Amino acid sequence: MVLKIRNLRKHFGPTVAVQNLSFDICDGDIIGFVGPNGAGKTTTLRILATLDEPTCGDIELDGNSIIEKPEIGREVIGFVPDGLPVQSDINVHEYLDFFARAYGIKSSRRAKLIEDLEAFTNLTDKREKLLGSLSKGMKQRVSIARALIHDPKFILMDEPAAGLDPRARIELRELLRVLARQGKGILISSHILSELSEICTSAVIIEKGELLKFGSIDEITTHESHVRKLILKTVSGLEELSRFMILYPGIENPVVNGKFLEVDFSGDDTEAAALLKELINKDHKIIEFRFKQQNLESVFMNITKGEVQ
Amino acid sequence: MINFAGIVEKIDDRLNPIIVKELRQVVRGRFFWGVLVLFLGFQCAVLSLSIADRGMSNSSVGADTLTFLFAILFLGCFTVIPLYSGFRFAKERGESSEELLFITTITPQSIIRGKFAASMAFVLLIFSAFAPFMAMTFFLSGVDMPMMFLILFLGLLLCGVATILQIALGSLARDVSAFNLLRGVGLFIQVSMFFTLTSMVSDIIRYGASRMFGLTNFQLALTTTVFFIVGAGYFLYLAAAAVVSPAGSNRMYPVRRFLTLFWLLSFAFTAYWAYITSExxxxxxxxxxxxxxxxxxxxxxxxxxxxxxxxxxxxxxxxxxxxxxxxxxxxxxxxxxxxxxxxxxxxxxxxxxxxxxxxxxxxxxxxxxxxxxxxxxxxxxxxxxxxxxxxxxxxxxxxxxxxxxxxxxxxxxxxxxxxxxxxxxxxxxxxxxxxxxxxxxxxxxxxxxxxxxxxxxxxxxxxxxxxxxxxxxxxxxxxxxxxxxxxxxxxxxxxxxxx
Structure with a gap:
């Protein structure tokens, strides 16, 4: 099952919040939704959750437009908004029971379903606690349990890790991995890019409502930059290697970093192979030759300007 | 053999989720029990004092006691409960917590119906708690039983309208300033209407229902009153549902259709009144x-x-x-x-x-x-x-x-x-x-x-x-x-x- 977002655009008066956004969410994907504040992430997520209607564009699911038939989308999409549950005078079990009823789940299934969800999200021993007495991490679990109550195929999460302590974040990460293994497609917006790189299979980077990058994390981090950082290690001396490298075409800024030599390499993979062959021919005794992997954070900083609409 | 478990399950499945949630929340709070116990205490005190006063006072002691009981009843059911319902809904609207319901199968109309029904459940509970005390005033003097039931019936309708009015006002509160303004407006309307209502009830108890509805066309006057009360309540329900409906929906469609029908029916009522009164x-x-x-x-x-x-x-x-x-x-x-x-x-x-x-x-x-x-x-x-x-x-x-x-x-x-x-x-x-x-x-x-x-x-x-x-x-x-x-x-x- 694929959720296809096509040319999504949303105006608020003269302000364009989202423009021509297109990407797909497949089952089992964990997609990081990245952008500066005011980039249009929440607006996009709200449109995907059928809470708002786009000015134009469409969201397709098995050939059906969920803009025209939001009820189709609501059956397969679970939404975890950026705000935590606010009802303080209701306990965890009652809160989940309320949403199960709201989704029309029959009482014959309801009790077992909620019990299973409470177990899955580690809330069993908190089920009688009032929401007002829970920590942020626990409230986030309740929010996720609520989003899962109708067994959606896709889960949209708006800043789910915001305000969570490191332990709660790690637990959330594990929960997301389990959900992805169950075949659920997850779109998660977050500012904590290092965490997204760890769990996401793909990323969507937007700024001023426009799509800047969409692809797998590897694709984005590997091909984002024309100049790549090459790391070399040799047993024949770094100084000698550095002198050779500085004269080689396409190489700039050689820097000795401990036992390694780091250089900026502007060639493609074929040229890299030619360089390695040349180094071996010149008897440089290379024992390590690799490109430094860019992380999502550096890609994000390189391609966004921090502008808002 | 009747399968009671099956029947209960079916009823449970058909219950509006909002009613279940609201009842759970309100029963858990101290507010509800506080109001109930306070009012019951009031009634006991009022009735005891009236009975003690019976020997030395005039023949209208029953009517006075009933007026006082109605005033307490309407203070609770016409003022406090509607204001509390409106306050709770306005707070939820401010926090956008009802918004998540729109991605479930629940409709905006169900949300408003649920809020209204939950409040009315408490109104009915308090009405039923007051009924025995009111019936006892019959044994004092100056109380007409059918009139008492008429006031209870109209009072219940008015409490319903007051509740849906406050919920409708609550639905408009999307930020702090709107919340404060609308709560102020709501409080003003409810308190001023409470005094008007109490004064009308006092008049009806003392001088009879004909004072308000007339003698010649009593049933028609009563029907017209009920028609307008119910019509106003239904309009407020549709208006509140329209306000909370998601952006992009055809929110005004039911409101305009109902108002057109109400306009036509009210014209028909007017024409009938003009016909029988030649006015x-x-x-x-x-x-x-x-x-x-x-x-x-x-x-x-x-x-x-x-x-x-x-x-x-x-x-x-x-x-x-x-x-x-x-x-x-x-x-x-x-x-x-x-x-x-x-x-x-x-x-x-x-x-x-x-x-x-x-x-x-x-x-x-x-x-x-x-x-x-x-x-x-x-x-x-x-x-x-x-x-x-x-x-x-x-x-x-x-x-x-x-x-x-x-x-x-x-x-x-x-x-x-x-x-x-x-x-x-x-x-x-x-x-x-x-x-x-x-x-x-x-x-x-x-x-x-x-x-x-x-x-x-x-x-x-x-x-x-x-x-x-x-x-x-x-x-x-x-x-x-x-x-x-x-x-x-x-x-x-x-x-x-x-x-």
Whole structure:
């Protein structure tokens, strides 16, 4: 099952919040939704959750437009908004029971379903606690349990890790991995890019409502930059290697970093192979030759300007 | 053998989730138990004192006690519970916590119904707790049992209207300032209505129900009262559901359809009253209320979105009459304006036709002329100011004021036109009638009526001319909905507003 977002655009008066956004969410994907504040992430997520209607564009699911038939989308999409549950005078079990009823789940299934969800999200021993007495991490679990109550195929999460302590974040990460293994497609917006790189299979980077990058994390981090950082290690001396490298075409800024030599390499993979062959021919005794992997954070900083609409 | 578990399960599945949640939340809170225990304590104290007083007091001790019990009952059920329900809903609206329900199978109507039903469950509980104490007043003196049940019945209806009114006010609270303002308005309405209600109940207990409803047409008067109470309550329910409906939905459709039906039925009631009482003046009361209400809806209409959403578009029938019918009732500023104007025209036409058809209904020519001037003049003022406000907001203030707050601009425009000439007059030392020209209520005065009506009509024409492209675009967009859908894009100028 694929959720296809096509040319999504949303105006608020003269302000364009989202423009021509297109990407797909497949089952089992964990997609990081990245952008500066005011980039249009929440607006996009709200449109995907059928809470708002786009000015134009469409969201397709098995050939059906969920803009025209939001009820189709609501059956397969679970939404975890950026705000935590606010009802303080209701306990965890009652809160989940309320949403199960709201989704029309029959009482014959309801009790077992909620019990299973409470177990899955580690809330069993908190089920009688009032929401007002829970920590942020626990409230986030309740929010996720609520989003899962109708067994959606896709889960949209708006800043789910915001305000969570490191332990709660790690637990959330594990929960997301389990959900992805169950075949659920997850779109998660977050500012904590290092965490997204760890769990996401793909990323969507937007700024001023426009799509800047969409692809797998590897694709984005590997091909984002024309100049790549090459790391070399040799047993024949770094100084000698550095002198050779500085004269080689396409190489700039050689820097000795401990036992390694780091250089900026502007060639493609074929040229890299030619360089390695040349180094071996010149008897440089290379024992390590690799490109430094860019992380999502550096890609994000390189391609966004921090502008808002 | 009856499968009770199965029956309970079926009932449980059919229960509105909001009722279950609200009852759980309220029962858990101290507020509910506090109110219940306090009121029961009050009743015990009042009844004990009345019984003790019985020997030495006059024959109306039962009536006095009943009045006091009703006052306590209405304090709880007409004032405290509705205010509390409205407060809770306003708080939830401010936190947007009800929004998540829109991605479930629950509808905005169910949300309002659930809130209302949960509050009414408590009202009924308190009513039932009061009933035995009230029945005991019969054994004192001066209490008429059927009248007591009548008050209880009407009181229950009024408590229902009060509850849905407060929920409707609560539905409008989207930020802190709106929350505080609306709670203030709600408190004022409820408290002032409580004193009016208590005074009416006291009158009915002392002098009988005929004092209020008359003797000759008691049942009809009662039916009319119930009709208007229920009608008002249902309108408020639909209005609240429309306010909480998600952006893009056809939220005004049920409201306008109901108001049209209510307008027709109220006309039928009025005609029947006029027939049996041979009083034509009642038509003027009906037309006056209709014109005022429809002008209020004019201001609401310009505060609606001015573009066609895809969710509305997909509901438009593709046949000629179906699409005309849909246009009349659907959400949208132009749709609302056309609907209001049509019903205002219908009200004026109804009065004119009645005058023409039956000589016994003929009014004096001066009365009819005054009615026409009021209907045309007042409507022209409101129409002009609403459209001018819409133009100003759209062209100059769209970045600062969202479409849903156009009514605020309309109020400011009205105030500016009404007050500016008067201030000018104060400085210039003039006291001419011309200075009242911008005030919609100037048409009430004989002296400035003609001038005011002329001014209002001229302003309406100007407002219509400057807004014509905007109105025409909406109408064209609506009837070309199928093309809009196939292109999946609204016209560029129909920039969406934040809702």
């Amino acid at each position: 034509v003046q009642i038509f003027f009361a009906w037309s006056f209320i209709s014109i005022i209400s429809l002008n209020f809806m004019l201001v609401v209409s310009v505060s609606e979105r001015d573009y066609l959403t895809r969710r509305v578009a997909k509901e438009i029938p593709d046949n000629f009459w179906g699409s005309r019918y849909a246009f009349f009732f659907s959400s949208g500023a132009a749709n609302g304006l056309v609907w209001c104007l049509a019903l205002i025209g219908g009200t004026i036409a109804a009065i004119t036709l009645l005058d023409q058809i039956n000589a016994s209904y003929a009014y004096s020519s001066s009365t009819l002329s005054e009615f026409y001037q009021f209907a045309f003049g007042f409507s022209a003022y409101i129409f002009a100011y609403s459209l001018i406000a819409s133009f100003i907001r759209r062209v100059f203030l769209s970045e600062y004021i969202s479409v849903r707050n156009t009514w605020v601009v309309a109020l400011i425009v009205c105030a500016v036109f009404a007050l500016l000439p008067m201030f000018f007059g104060i400085f210039a030392g003039s006291n001419s009638d011309v200075l009242m020209i911008g005030n919609p209520f100037s048409i009430v005065s004989h002296r400035s009526r003609d001038l005011g009506t002329t001014f209002a009509i001229a302003m309406s024409i100007v407002a219509l001319v400057i807004n014509f492209p905007w109105l025409l675009r909406q109408i064209k967009e609506f009837f070309a909905a199928s093309q809009v859908l196939s292109h999946a894009e609204s016209p560029a100028e129909s920039l969406e507003e934040s809702e």
